[in-house]
Amino acid sequence: MAVIATPGNTPASLAAKAATATIPIVFGVAEDPVTLGLVSSLARPGGNITGINLFASEIDDKRLGLMHELLPKADRFAVLINPANPTTAEATSKALKRAAPGLGIKLVFFNATTSAEIDAAFSAIAAQRVDALFIAPDAFFGSRATQFVTLTARNRIAASCFPSEMVTAGLLMSYGTSIGDVFRQVGVYTGSILKGAKPADLPVLQSTKFEFIINLQTARSLGLDIPPTLLARADEVIE
Numbered sequence: 031m032a033v034i035a036t037p038g039n040t041p042a043s044l045a046a047k048a049a050t051a052t053i054p055i056v057f058g059v060a061e062d063p064v065t066l067g068l069v070s071s072l073a074r075p076g077g078n079i080t081g082i083n084l085f086a087s088e089i090d091d092k093r094l095g096l097m098h099e100l101l102p103k104a105d106r107f108a109v110l111i112n113p114a115n116p117t118t119a120e121a122t123s124k125a126l127k128r129a130a131p132g133l134g135i136k137l138v139f140f141n142a143t144t145s146a147e148i149d150a151a152f153s154a155i156a157a158q159r160v161d162a163l164f165i166a167p168d169a170f171f172g173s174r175a176t177q178f179v180t181l182t183a184r185n186r187i188a189a190s191c192f193p194s195e196m197v198t199a200g201l202l203m204s205y206g207t208s209i210g211d212v213f214r215q216v217g218v219y220t221g222s223i224l225k226g227a228k229p230a231d232l233p234v235l236q237s238t239k240f241e242f243i244i245n246l247q248t249a250r251s252l253g254l255d256i257p258p259t260l261l262a263r264a265d266e267v268i269e
Contacts, residue, residue, distance in 0.1 A: 031224060032053055033053070034055045034056070035055075037216040038172075040169075044117075053078065055081070060083075060085075061117055063075075075234055082234065083236045083237065087122055087167060090126055090129075092205065097162060097164065100188075106158075107130075107163070108162070108164065110155075110171070111141060112142060112143055112166065114143040118168055119168075137164075167206065175193075190203050195209065197244070202249060202252070205243075207237040207240055207241075208237075211239045212237065215235055244256060
């Protein structure tokens with residue numbers, strides 16, 4: 031028996047859904063899977079597909095608020111989105127545009143869909159003299175941690191991301207779902223299906239474990255003083 035697992039990847043989940051109505055699929059998506067058309071309801075997904083909602087886009091506004099607390103004097107933020115992932119890009123753009131005025135923040139949007147375009151975007155971001163960078167939740171961006179760390183260090187840009195792994199690699203801060211927990215849950219559902227469970231009978235899960243990570247070493251290299259109250263709220267502080 032075969033099972034298609036697409037953890038943490040909305041485009042792959044949508045492609046799998048379009049490709050087969052018979053092979054079981056276990057997804058991990060950043061947005062509401064009902065709105066995406068993956069399932070008919072969370073409690074009763076129906077058909078051949080189930081999985082977990084990561085709540086990546088739903089917490090964009092909170093991540094922006096944490097950045098504002100961390101950088102209270104910053105008022106001009108770059109936002110990097112991936113137009114090749116239009117669902118997530120649109121959700122992030124809407125959430126940030128809704129939240130920014132209340133924080134007194136001006137947003138400047140940039141696009142990148144390839145490694146070369148990330149390099150080009152950073153050149154444009156540097157020219158705009160922004161105070162910080164908000165990296166949209168995106169599987170491709172998450173796979174380019176080393177590139178982002180190199181570019182943010184070179185350009186001395188304080189950056190926020192969704193996956194904690196990018197902060198471990200050297201970015202300033204992250205707030206998002208525990209990706210390790212998501213992969214574990216997708217694995218559990220995949221194992222259940224291989225043992226005979228039907229996707230239609232497995233309710234869609236919703237992430238409940240979120241992590242706020244700060245890289246204090248990166249903060250020091252950028253000359254930033256992190257408020258003690260914010261450090262106390264962090265789930266992990268990387269020294």
